[in-house]
Amino acid sequence: MNIPMKFLCLVILWITLGCHSQSSAFRRGENRPNIVFILADDLGYGDLGCYGQHIIKTPHLDRLASEGMRFTQFYTGATVCAPSRSALLTGQHTGHTYIRGNKEMQPEGQEPLADSVQTFAQLLQKAGYVTGAFGKWGLGMVGTAGDPNRKGFDEFFGYNCQRQSHRYYPTHLWHNANRIVLEGNDLTQKIHYAPAIIQEKTLAFIEQHRNKPFFLFMPIVLPHAELQGPEDEYYRLYDGAFEETPHKGNGYGPGATVGGYASVDKPRATYAAMVSRLDGYVGEVLRKLDELGLAENTIVMFGSDNGPHTEGGADPQFFRSAGGLRGVKRDLYEGGIRTPFLVRWPGKVAAGSISEHAGAFWDVMPTLVEIAGAPLPRYTDGLSFLPTLLGQNTQQRHRYLYWEFHEGGGKQAVRMGKWKGVRLQVKENPHTPLELYDLSNDMAERHNVADQHPDIVAQLQQAMDEAHQESTVFPLFSGTNKDKH
Structure with a gap:
């Protein structure tokens, strides 16, 4: 059966609009x-x-x-x-x-x-x-x-x-x-x-x-x-x-x-x-x-x-x-x-x-x-x-989430999937060891497993370096010699 191309395009357009009607309406401001x-x-x-x-x-x-x-x-x-x-x-x-x-x-x-x-x-x-x-x-x-x-x-x-x-x-x-x-x-x-x-x-x-x-x-x-x-x-x-x-x-x-x-x-x-x-x-x-x-x-x-x-x-x-x-x-x-x-x-x-x-x-x-x-x-x-x-299955996921804190000697944290990395006293030493926690079975962060997963530690360290842009108003590493890992 030959379906006219114009009709087929309309069907595809209708299906697409139906699947995304709510989000499209929000974008149009309706x-x-x-x-x-x-x-x-x-x-x-x-x-x-x-x-x-x-x-x-x-x-x-x-x-x-x-x-x-x-x-x-x-x-x-x-x-x-x-x-x-x-x-x-x-x-x-x-x-x-x-x-x-x-x-x-x-x-x-x-x-x-x-x-x-x-x-x-x-x-x-x-x-x-x-x-x-x-x-x-x-x-x-x-x-x-x-x-x-x-x-x-x-x-x-x-x-x-x-x-x-x-x-x-x-x-x-x-x-x-x-x-x-x-x-x-x-x-x-x-x-x-x-x-x-x-x-x-x-x-x-x-x-x-x-x-x-x-x-x-x-x-x-x-x-x-x-x-x-x-x-x-x-x-x-x-x-x-x-x-x-x-x-x-x-x-x-x-x-x-x-x-x-x-x-x-x-x-x-x-x-x-x-x-x-x-x-x-x-x-x-x-x-x-x-x-x-x-x-x-x-x-x-x-x-x-x-x-x-x-x-x-x-x-x-x-x-x-x-x-x-x-x-x-x-x-x-x-x-x-x-x-x-x-x-x-x-x-x-x-x-x-x-x-x-x-x-x-x-x-x-x-x-x-x-x-x-x-x-x-x-x-x-x-x-x-x-x-x-909206209960849709199109949600994008973060590759990682990042935080830094400028008091208490300076702190950094990153979450990537189930993994959480925390680094303390970074103002004194930006290369302090990274603590690693598996939040899927240790939500209370009791067990530092960094020694068991050096590859994950390296990934989280890279994410920290990528996420941080130094600020002149709130410097995190001022006065330190921070090299990339």
């Missing part, structure tokens, strides 16, 4: 969803109920997992605040991204992102999204090149300086270029609780922009040290009757607190209460989306900037905050960089799904610009994980 990205501060892999937490109750984040996808091998951008945020927003790992460490500026602020640095928020702006950031910035003071208003955000409210965010009752916050003084807050008085104020502005942003596509970035400061909260949770949570006592405001209710641990001492109790408050704020956002009829067309992502901290009396060992992984904040072992990652997108992401896809913060940029139909980034180390979200 049916663009609202985007909410919630970033916790110093929350560990095991701090949520959906990741195995048994002491602290997190019903709203557990709901996010049950209605969406829970990633089990998703990594943060770095093991401390500023470089992790830089990796997220620029789509570049710490061997390339502009901010690679916490570098303080006086009298207020941190090293700013340069004029040349492009964020995905800028690309979403160009695609017609209204953009807002509410929480902790830490990537450039007001008036500098790293000012959030110059890096893609129409509105910013919160702590510009991450050093100021160590206080939950600060003297001031920032609303764009305006310094908002919190009258009465000082070293002795605690009147205005900053996270609650920021949460009010966050919900108002959703309300105000309900009729247009928006990108809401929520870098919440909880549960970062200092360990502190309003008296309603600081005392009431652990009076022996907290499960029957709803919180005053803030969207809490029965079961949203820590169950069965009335005898916990205050540092532990306060940390647990801060995680519960974080969970409550997420619940308020989900409820607001429901009330406004926006939930079906909103993609919600949740992650943490790095692993759990130990400052201020925090006890990650007691809560198993790292979920059985080795290390905490400032480590490049799994506990310092593998964090919770949840995505809910009704009708697109299968409810209750679990993904073992190995991704990282620098993948968020290509994923969101594809979903939004935004301009492509000039450069990214990331790969879009949209196929994973």
Whole structure:
């Protein structure tokens, strides 16, 4: 039977379009969803109920997992605040991204992102999204090149300086270029609780922009040290009757607190209460989306900037905050960089799904610009994980994932398939021996098998050399004679 060539071409075209209709629609910018990205501060892999937490109750984040996808091998951008945020927003790992460490500026602020640095928020702006950031910035003071208003955000409210965010009752916050003084807050008085104020502005942003596509970035400061909260949770949570006592405001209710641990001492109790408050704020956002009829067309992502901290009396060992992984904040072992990652997108992401896809913060940029139909980034180390979200079998895989850390003598890490390499004290000696772990049967990184696999060690060393580009602002090997391996 002779089939006309024109008809055959149409059939092939129809099949091709059918297989890729969803991704193509996103690239054309059709049916663009609202985007909410919630970033916790110093929350560990095991701090949520959906990741195995048994002491602290997190019903709203557990709901996010049950209605969406829970990633089990998703990594943060770095093991401390500023470089992790830089990796997220620029789509570049710490061997390339502009901010690679916490570098303080006086009298207020941190090293700013340069004029040349492009964020995905800028690309979403160009695609017609209204953009807002509410929480902790830490990537450039007001008036500098790293000012959030110059890096893609129409509105910013919160702590510009991450050093100021160590206080939950600060003297001031920032609303764009305006310094908002919190009258009465000082070293002795605690009147205005900053996270609650920021949460009010966050919900108002959703309300105000309900009729247009928006990108809401929520870098919440909880549960970062200092360990502190309003008296309603600081005392009431652990009076022996907290499960029957709803919180005053803030969207809490029965079961949203820590169950069965009335005898916990205050540092532990306060940390647990801060995680519960974080969970409550997420619940308020989900409820607001429901009330406004926006939930079906909103993609919600949740992650943490790095692993759990130990400052201020925090006890990650007691809560198993790292979920059985080795290390905490400032480590490049799994506990310092593998964090919770949840995505809910009704009708697109299968409810209750679990993904073992190995991704990282620098993948968020290509994923969101594809979903939004935004301009492509000039450069990214990331790969879009949209196929994973949509349940398609076309997901590209990273050849490796790379991190570096500029404190504690300098550290590097790389993951390639099941293999994880870690190198310590590289500033003193860039050729320090590489530790090797097989994550497929040693997720806790207890057994260094470098001596047994010299060929794998050589591959990971080559990947480290390839991934690292020296920075004049954050030099890793300054003053050392680093030859290629």
